Amino acid sequence: KDATLTGNVVLREPGQLMVGDKAHIEIPSHKADFFHGLYEMLVSRANPAATTPSDPKQNLHAWGRVAELHKLSSSFTRLLKTTYTTCAPDTSTWELSAKRLDLNHDTGRGSAYSSWLYIHKVPVFYTPYFNFPIDNRRQTGFLFPITGSSSTSGFNINIPYYINIAPNYDATITPVLFSKRGAQLNSLFRYLTPDSSGFFNAGFLPNDRAFATFKEQSLTNFQGNPQLSRLENSSNNRGFFTWQDNRQYDPHWSSAVNYNYVSDDYYNEDFNTPPS
Numbered sequence: 031k032d033a034t035l036t037g038n039v040v041l042r043e044p045g046q047l048m049v050g051d052k053a054h055i056e057i058p059s060h061k062a063d064f065f066h067g068l069y070e071m072l073v074s075r076a077n078p079a080a081t082t083p084s085d086p087k088q089n090l091h092a093w094g095r096v097a098e099l100h101k102l103s104s105s106f107t108r109l110l111k112t113t114y115t116t117c118a119p120d121t122s123t124w125e126l127s128a129k130r131l132d133l134n135h136d137t138g139r140g141s142a143y144s145s146w147l148y149i150h151k152v153p154v155f156y157t158p159y160f161n162f163p164i165d166n167r168r169q170t171g172f173l174f175p176i177t178g179s180s181s182t183s184g185f186n187i188n189i190p191y192y193i194n195i196a197p198n199y200d201a202t203i204t205p206v207l208f209s210k211r212g213a214q215l216n217s218l219f220r221y222l223t224p225d226s227s228g229f230f231n232a233g234f235l236p237n238d239r240a241f242a243t244f245k246e247q248s249l250t251n252f253q254g255n256p257q258l259s260r261l262e263n264s265s266n267n268r269g270f271f272t273w274q275d276n277r278q279y280d281p282h283w284s285s286a287v288n289y290n291y292v293s294d295d296y297y298n299e300d301f302n303t304p305p306s
Contacts, residue, residue, distance in 0.1 A: 032056040039064065045072035048099060064099040069109070071133075092116050092164065094125075105135040114142070116174060124149050124175050126160070138167040149177050149187055168194045173202075182240060182300055184209035198222040206233075210240045228275035228287070235268045241300070242266045264294040270301075 032055060039053040041062060050067030070093040097111035109131040117123050128145035140162050147155040162172050169192075176188040190204040199221050206214040214235035221228060245261055252258055275287040292298060 039067075046070070048101075050099070060101065060104040062099075062101040064096070064101075066097060067095075067099070069094060069096055069099055071107075090116055090166075093119065107133045107135075109133070114140070123177050125151075128160075133164055135164070138163060138165040138169060139171065140164045147175065149175070149185075154187060155189075168192075168200065170194045183211055184240075208235075208240075211235060211238045225279065226275060226277040228273070231270075231272040233270050236266075238266050238268050241268060241294075241296070244296075260295060264296075268293045268297055270297060 035053045035055070036051070039050050041048045041053065041055065041064070047070045048062070048064050048067065049069070050064035052065045054063040056062070070091055072091055092114060094109075094113035094115060096109045096113075098109070099112070100108045100110075102108060109128075111129060112131050113125050113127050114131055115125040117125070125148045126142055126145055127148060128142040130143040131145075132141040132143075134140070142157075142160040142162070144158055145156070145160055146153045147157075160172065162174070163169060171192060173190040173192050176190070177186065178188075179185045186206055186208045188204050188206045190202050193201040193203070195201060199219075201220070202218045204216040204218075206216060208214065212235060214233055216233035217231070219230045241264075245264065245266075249258060249262055270293065271289075271291040273287060273289045276284070277286075278284045
């Protein structure tokens, strides 16, 4: 009913792989203890409701290194001195390193204790407690971080916080840190009613350092050019606002709204089109 194994121990289950130097397995209770190894688990599948066959490559996997892995039941796993990421092993953009990590597949949430968030192997954020999703269920909480970089904005990290207001309403608050510009705050609110659907999307970045430098250099290099008056009068506080709404009043009448605002002529060039 149970066994203790040493050496290159490999346990494969549907949606889960564990490898360790040593393991203790209790077969009837689905419990297992692994030591000094690696793990991989399926956290969400490709959309099963798609009209075309699902591509297995679209499945989302989590993996990491672990000092101790304790599978306490078929749906609950505790990891000690571990890492966690959903990036591919050869392109680990972000990684969570935690003293303890609890993964509850019944609730679809993970809890990290005394953890660091690493971006490209650089520690950028510490928290004594962090709760995050481990599947694609709609639940309030932090989403996976998003990173990027550009020559004008530098490195950036987005840490979205999702709010499940109601089945037909939700919101996402996203702080963004740009290494060359500063801190930005974005917010997205989506709605769906029997006769309409749409969203509000807005963002604000106070005192954009890179834009201030660009203005100073442009006004110096092209001094006297009358076309620079709009740039000279542009504020270093930058932002955008978008409202899109589609409404059906009856089978014959409908309306559509697509309103967009940016703070200056260079906003879309620097940040691309505001996300929807």
